[in-house]
Amino acid sequence: MEDDIDRLRRREDDLEAEVTWLRAEIATGIHSPAAGQKTSAAGPDVLFTAAEKTRMPQIVTDPNLPDNPIVFANRAFQEMSGYSAAELVGRNCRFLQGPATDPAEVARLRDSIAARRDVVVEIINYHRDGSPFRNELYVSPVFDPAGHLRYFFGSQLDVTRFRTEEGKLAESEARYRTLFDAIDAGFCIVEMRFDATGRAIDYRFVEVNPAFEHQAGLGNVEGRWVSDVIPGIEPRWLETYGEVALTGNPVRFESGAVTLGRWFDVHALRIGEPAQQRVAILFNDITERREAETVLRTTARERTTERDLVWRASRDLLVICGFDGIYRAVNPAWTEMLGWPAETLVGARFDDFIHPDDKEAAAQAVDLLRSGAVLDNLDIRQPTADGGERWISWNAIPQGDHFYAAGRDVTERKALEEQLRQSQKLEAVGQLTGGVAHDFNNLLTVIRSSTDLLRRPDLPEERRRRYVDAISDTVTRAAKLTGQLLAFARRQSLSPEVFDVARGVASVADMVGTLTGARIQVETQIDTGRDADGQPLGCLIDADPSQFDTALVNMVVNARDAMDGEGRLTIRVRRASIIPAIRAHPRIRGDYVAVSVSDTGSGIAPEMLDRIFEPFFTTKGVGQGTGLGLSQVFGFAKQSGGEVAVESRLGQGTTFTLYLPRAPGEAVVAEPVQEPPALAESHGTRVLVVEDNAEVGAFATQALQELGYVTLWAMDAQQALDALARDPSGFEVVFSDVVMPGMNGIDLAQAIKRKWPAMPVVLTSGYSHVLAEEGSHGFELLRKPYSVADLSRILRLAVSR
Numbered sequence: 001m002e003d004d005i006d007r008l009r010r011r012e013d014d015l016e017a018e019v020t021w022l023r024a025e026i027a028t029g030i031h032s033p034a035a036g037q038k039t040s041a042a043g044p045d046v047l048f049t050a051a052e053k054t055r056m057p058q059i060v061t062d063p064n065l066p067d068n069p070i071v072f073a074n075r076a077f078q079e080m081s082g083y084s085a086a087e088l089v090g091r092n093c094r095f096l097q098g099p100a101t102d103p104a105e106v107a108r109l110r111d112s113i114a115a116r117r118d119v120v121v122e123i124i125n126y127h128r129d130g131s132p133f134r135n136e137l138y139v140s141p142v143f144d145p146a147g148h149l150r151y152f153f154g155s156q157l158d159v160t161r162f163r164t165e166e167g168k169l170a171e172s173e174a175r176y177r178t179l180f181d182a183i184d185a186g187f188c189i190v191e192m193r194f195d196a197t198g199r200a201i202d203y204r205f206v207e208v209n210p211a212f213e214h215q216a217g218l219g220n221v222e223g224r225w226v227s228d229v230i231p232g233i234e235p236r237w238l239e240t241y242g243e244v245a246l247t248g249n250p251v252r253f254e255s256g257a258v259t260l261g262r263w264f265d266v267h268a269l270r271i272g273e274p275a276q277q278r279v280a281i282l283f284n285d286i287t288e289r290r291e292a293e294t295v296l297r298t299t300a301r302e303r304t305t306e307r308d309l310v311w312r313a314s315r316d317l318l319v320i321c322g323f324d325g326i327y328r329a330v331n332p333a334w335t336e337m338l339g340w341p342a343e344t345l346v347g348a349r350f351d352d353f354i355h356p357d358d359k360e361a362a363a364q365a366v367d368l369l370r371s372g373a374v375l376d377n378l379d380i381r382q383p384t385a386d387g388g389e390r391w392i393s394w395n396a397i398p399q400g401d402h403f404y405a406a407g408r409d410v411t412e413r414k415a416l417e418e419q420l421r422q423s424q425k426l427e428a429v430g431q432l433t434g435g436v437a438h439d440f441n442n443l444l445t446v447i448r449s450s451t452d453l454l455r456r457p458d459l460p461e462e463r464r465r466r467y468v469d470a471i472s473d474t475v476t477r478a479a480k481l482t483g484q485l486l487a488f489a490r491r492q493s494l495s496p497e498v499f500d501v502a503r504g505v506a507s508v509a510d511m512v513g514t515l516t517g518a519r520i521q522v523e524t525q526i527d528t529g530r531d532a533d534g535q536p537l538g539c540l541i542d543a544d545p546s547q548f549d550t551a552l553v554n555m556v557v558n559a560r561d562a563m564d565g566e567g568r569l570t571i572r573v574r575r576a577s578i579i580p581a582i583r584a585h586p587r588i589r590g591d592y593v594a595v596s597v598s599d600t601g602s603g604i605a606p607e608m609l610d611r612i613f614e615p616f617f618t619t620k621g622v623g624q625g626t627g628l629g630l631s632q633v634f635g636f637a638k639q640s641g642g643e644v645a646v647e648s649r650l651g652q653g654t655t656f657t658l659y660l661p662r663a664p665g666e667a668v669v670a671e672p673v674q675e676p677p678a679l680a681e682s683h684g685t686r687v688l689v690v691e692d693n694a695e696v697g698a699f700a701t702q703a704l705q706e707l708g709y710v711t712l713w714a715m716d717a718q719q720a721l722d723a724l725a726r727d728p729s730g731f732e733v734v735f736s737d738v739v740m741p742g743m744n745g746i747d748l749a750q751a752i753k754r755k756w757p758a759m760p761v762v763l764t765s766g767y768s769h770v771l772a773e774e775g776s777h778g779f780e781l782l783r784k785p786y787s788v789a790d791l792s793r794i795l796r797l798a799v800s801r
Helices: 004-029 044-052 075-080 103-115 159-181 209-218 235-247 287-313 335-337 356-372 411-454 461-488 501-516 544-564 629-639 695-708 717-726 745-755 769-774 788-800
Strands: 058-061 068-073 118-124 132-144 151-160 186-194 199-208 253-255 262-273 278-285 317-322 327-330 376-382 391-400 403-409 496-498 520-527 541-545 566-579 587-600 645-650 653-661 684-690 710-714 731-736 761-764 780-783
Touching: 058 075, 068 075, 068 317, 075 151, 075 761, 103 118, 103 132, 132 159, 186 209, 186 235, 199 235, 209 278, 235 253, 235 262, 235 278, 262 287, 262 327, 317 335, 317 645, 317 745, 356 376, 356 391, 376 403, 376 710, 391 411, 496 501, 501 520, 501 566, 501 587, 541 544, 541 653, 544 566, 544 587, 544 629, 544 653, 629 645, 629 731, 684 695, 684 717, 695 710, 695 731, 717 731, 731 745, 745 761, 761 788, 780 788
Parallel strands: 520 566, 684 710, 684 731, 731 761, 761 780
Antiparallel strands: 058 068, 058 151, 118 132, 132 151, 186 199, 186 278, 253 262, 262 278, 317 327, 317 403, 376 391, 391 403, 496 541, 566 587, 587 653, 645 653
């Protein structure tokens, strides 16, 4: 920047020298003026000849002519202005002016001409094409030997470029100065000093910015030598800057100045001509950062040491494993706990050291980690080197292409839990046996009393009908009691289908008011979220809708009783991604639908929370509940792949939450069942009855015969298949029990379906583990105990299809 300014100034000096030379040339034919005059007179030939030959634009005007017109313009002026001599001569110079011409400069020029004295002005003139230029005008009067004014001689200099360059340089210098003053970094320009051998021995501060003192901690250094400012400065600073000054290679480095007690981040480069030996230095004080880095390094070393100590000292299993299933590192606890040396494990696959029955759960856990989720409390069995096995509970965190895991030996805990479960089972069996005996004895008492009264002679018809109805009602209650027990035991036969929980809750909510009464305020909240189009997201589950309704009603009734007939009941449906830790089970991640029933009742005592789902356990008074409602909810949740949780505070209310797995797909709309037409008397429909129980078989055949059916009774599946083989057309429907010795009813139905596809089969059962686990495989099912009317209806339905 300074070099450009110097070059422009030298150019201006050259032009001024040329003007001086031209004036000297003109002066050879000019003598000194008379008193009061500031210029000489000369002959016109000499004047015009000199003006024509010079490269500086020149004009001559004649004040003795009207309006002081131009009488001569040399070639340089014609080239500069763009006008020819013919266009210039005879016109006053004012036509070269324009809108941007300063009137004050014009006034100065006119005053000087009127006073017949020399004048120098800088004025805006215009080229012939209309473009402006800045003209430095030198005007002098020319007198003849007699002292009369002959001409005005005007020398022109187009200084537009010089002024523009000067403006740019000034603007650039202003920007530089603003930046120089404003930056937070320290900045200085130094001038190096070398000895005779070319070794840097000192440098002088030529210029420093305002931030220099803050960054370096030094003030009042401009113009001083560094040896005076910082006595004993380390030689490496002089050597580094000297190398930059001599070679012109910039450097960037971090270094400490011991004498200043500071660290600096420095960027140095040579500026100006090499002979000036100047270096520009931009620097920042990084003392605090370096100290922080030192602390971090120290802390990192300490943390590494701590980590290594924990790794070696931990009694838990620690492992780093890739998502490819390969162990990368294991801690010494593997050898101490399981007997496997590290060299055996590192590089081996993790599933080679897992019990076969637990490999699927472990693989699912790795998939979970691969998706970015955290693994909590996965209990798996791992073999020991001596052929035994230990239960290990794992927690893991994914990181990049691998995961970190910690495993704790829970073998003793598992053994204690198993002992506790066995103890609880025995206690539950005892409680269940007592409860069943109590309730069934009550029911049997009603039946026994009714049958005894029915044997009395001359019993009126009205009383006979009353006793029969009592027996029928008691059987219905017994069937319900059995169904609740099966639900708790997760042994009931379910008929799952995909349906929307929100709609199911809405339909049940319509009848909740009848169950709760007018003094209980019922509120339903559906909070399932919305999709990208703003539509509510469905909450589909694959479960038995009737059992779901029963579970919901049981929770509502429980909430109603807890509020003693007055309060607020809230049913909420939402989506959930986690089932919280419940009853010693770890939390489970997944996609669930959560149905909560909250009340503002009396709450449940903490010591009771672990027992409320036990069959026949109730906190209600005698005669106010069987203690099987929540057991049904528990069994339905478990059998449907879900869970039920409870939160309660005494005096503040209780919330039961039923978690069920969310199902993909669309809800199934059940078609209404067409009622089968009634059979005519003596219709003779042929039924093959398969029942291994003599009493039930005799009752079934007798009941069917009284309804007009023709029956054949087979005691087991093989007899039934033999009867069908002898006369396939002799039967229109097969009615079979499920639980039988040998081939069960489902296997029999499937065998019949394969050999006689058109033969309808109806199954019946009070309980079957096969039905509970697998369902009825699409065959019609009549649950025991059944009425004669139900038996006839389902057979008619099967035959009519």
